[in-house]
Amino acid sequence: MVRFGLVVMYVLLTVGCRLGMGIPNFTPLLAFSLFAGACLPNRYVAYFLPLGILFATDLYLGIHATMFFTYLSVFLISLGGSWMSQTQSWRGLTLGAVGSSVLFFVLSNFGVWGLTSLYPHDWQGLLSCYEAGIPFYRATFASTVLFSYLFFFGYAKATAREQEGSLATSRL
Numbered sequence: 001m002v003r004f005g006l007v008v009m010y011v012l013l014t015v016g017c018r019l020g021m022g023i024p025n026f027t028p029l030l031a032f033s034l035f036a037g038a039c040l041p042n043r044y045v046a047y048f049l050p051l052g053i054l055f056a057t058d059l060y061l062g063i064h065a066t067m068f069f070t071y072l073s074v075f076l077i078s079l080g081g082s083w084m085s086q087t088q089s090w091r092g093l094t095l096g097a098v099g100s101s102v103l104f105f106v107l108s109n110f111g112v113w114g115l116t117s118l119y120p121h122d123w124q125g126l127l128s129c130y131e132a133g134i135p136f137y138r139a140t141f142a143s144t145v146l147f148s149y150l151f152f153f154g155y156a157k158a159t160a161r162e163q164e165g166s167l168a169t170s171r172l
Contacts, residue, residue, distance in 0.1 A: 002158050002161070002162045003155065003158055003159055003162065006154065006155055006158050007040070007155075010028070010032055010035065010151055011032070011049070011053060013028055014027065014028045014029055014032045014053055015053055015056070015057060017029075017143075018053065018054075018057040018061070019057055019060060019061070023139055023143075024136070024139065025136045025137075025139035025140050025143070026139040026140075026142065026143040027140075027143055028143060028144075028147035028150075028151070029050065029053065029054065029074065030074070030077055030097075030100045030101060030104055030140065030143075030144040030147075031097065031100070031143070031144050031145075031146075031147030031148040031150075031151055032050055032053070032147070032151065033050035033074050033075075033077040033078045033081065033100070034077050034078070034080065034081040034084070034096050034097065034100050034144075034148055035081065035148065035151040035152060035155070036049055036050050036078050036081060037077070037078035037079060037080060037081020037082040037083075037084070038081040038082060038084040038096075038152070039081075039152070039155055043082070046078055046081070046082060047075060047078045047079065047082075050074050050075075050077075050078050051071060051074055051075060051078075054070070054071060054074055055071075065111075065115045065116055066108060066111035066112050066115055066116070068111065069107045069108050069110060069111025069112075069115075070104075070107075070108050070111070072107060073103055073104040073107040073108060074104075076103060076107075077100045077103060077104065080096065080099070080100065080103075081096065084096055093148055093149065093152055094145065096148065097144045097145040097148035097149075098141070098144075098145065100144055100148075101137070101140050101141040101144040101145070104140060104144075105130075105133060105137045105140065105141075108133075109129050109130050109133040110126075110129075112129055112133070113125060113126050113129035113130075119132075
């Protein structure tokens with residue numbers, strides 16, 4: 001029950017940050033996607049809950065031309081999370097968080113370059129698009145790493161406490 005409450009709290013935090021509570025692009029969405037893929041036992045929920053959060057908040061924030069690339073990256077991050085072990089190491093979690101933010105940066109900026117007229121559709125335009133995305137990437141990177149640690153280790157600690165409590169109860 002504690003784990004369910006924690007997941008609900010993570011969802012609410014993700015929605016709140018997506019809706020503008022804080023620094024632009026400093027959101028736990030990618031960390032939650034990684035967490036959901038790794039820790040939620042129902043694969044459908046693990047893959048589609050982050051997409052549902054993204055869709056619900058996009059309805060408020062606005063629909064955009066590059067949604068396919070954004071949604072694809074969130075789905076792939078959730079899928080990648082399912083390959084992570086539930087017993088996380090600092091190194092594995094860091095690699096997952098960094099990889100998630102890089103994947104999102106590469107795919108979302110590729111979508112901006114390919115589907116909008118903001119940049120010329122040549123090699124130089126693609127490089128310009130990635131260069132222009134760097135300031136946004138800093139917040140995405142920092143938030144993904146920070147919230148990944150918070151989500152995974154918070155969940156592991158809650159799970160351990162819950163198991164300790166059930167062991168103590170069963171011994172009585």
